[in-house]
Amino acid sequence: MNTLLNITSEIDTLQKLLVHSPDNGLGKVVPSKAQDWLFEDIVHLDTIRRGEYDHYIKLLLYFLDPQKIRGRVKEIDHPKANRTFYQPGHHQFHKSEKVIELQWLLAEVLVDDNLRSQMIASVCALEGCTHATKQILSTYTAVELASCLLSGMGNDKSILFAPIPNFIFTRDIGIVVKDHLVLNKPAKIARHREALLAQYIFFYHPIFSGFSGNIIELHQNRPAFLMPEDHHDSMITLEGGDVMMIAPEHLIIGISERTTAAAAVQLTEIVFKKNLVNKVTLLKIPRKRDFMHIDTIFTQVKKDVWVMMGLFSEEMKTQNKGTYIESLILDKPEEATSITQFTKDKPHQPVKFSSLEALLHDISINDFGCTGAKIIFSGNDEYPYSAREQWTDSCNLLALKEGVVLSYDRNDKTNGAFEHAGFRLVKVQDLIEDLEAGVITVEDIHDTVILMPSAELSRARGGFHCMSMPLERR
16 A cells, blocks of 8 residues: 655645544543643543544545445444444454554554564653563564554553553644655653654655655754753744645744744745745744644635634734833733744745734635635634633634534534534534435535534544644645
8 A cells, every 4th residue: 555645735625644543541641640641631531432533533434435434334333343443453443545543554564573673672762661561562463562552551451651642633743745744843741752653654654655755854953951941942843733734835834832933944944945835934823732733723614714713813913912111011922923924935035924814814815816714713702712612622623625624513602603604514423324324425515514522532632633644635
């Protein structure tokens, strides 16, 4: 099986993507470690699987790989089936070549004895394991080892090292820019093992053969140990939620809690040097947990439709503009927002934008040839729903194709704003039932917000944009 890397927009029809279904490590997150592992709360594993994420996989298969799912829903979801269709280590796993499970890829990499030894040594060094633990891991099959490296659980159900529960947010391990793949440099220690496993998958799995020369890795310009204590802006950290291939010649890079200015600058220089894009916009947002990545404050729905948090609107920018004295005394650099756009041919003549809303209008007009843009605001821009629903990822939507997006059902005000703007709201359970019955086809679905159950998933602080790493759109 070979794959094709081709991403030139956020809204073209999705063809292939990488996902990771919730593994047993999610059920091992304890309250005292939840925030260290970047979760807001502990989650109920069975609910997050059966009640929420499994619907996501079925929907993706209907849109991307229907022969794997059509006519089989009752069989797949029958209690006696025990979710074997969704389990990467089971012989009845779907093994879709379009909805691609990272745990399955990892297990296939681990079949190679040399890579297996290297990975065991690397992970054990990273996690400070004993020699005895290394010996235990060396006895595991490839499938067992892949499960253990993700969940931290040994075959005897013991916990050998910490889980990596954030691996469900596959967007952050890498991002595709045209036919190149940018590997992340995570900001938080809790995600360092993710980056290590991603390296092995992208460099050594056969589906990425032929693309090793197209993998972009950022590097630390100066050794971290030589930097002053307060060296955040000089560190090279980057996560995929801060990178959007927004149009064929336009890349947006966020500078946020997780992605530093130094990393954004380095990636800008690389993509210009490789002639991947003509235009890069650096979007600096407040360095706060509330916002985390730029895809937590906006995503694209159609060429001329966006969802966005109202705090970054032109109106709010005007309202929040204080007096000169006030700006000198009260402004905090880490809480400031700035938007600067560079072009490859004229890098010394950047363009500034007054607000995120102004940038989105400019993209719709100049990148997509529209007459303007329609902005749908988080929480319908009503207090306090704007902030409440942004926190539960009202702005973090995944487009399956232009105008068809996945949203959490709990964000009532935002979803209502979509409905008011002419979008149809449909529950994923009802849509899957209609697709299975042949009442509707995916080709019939337009201007639709698919409402996904979200009681547990939303506790992890990521929406479906985060839970997807598109490899190909057309």
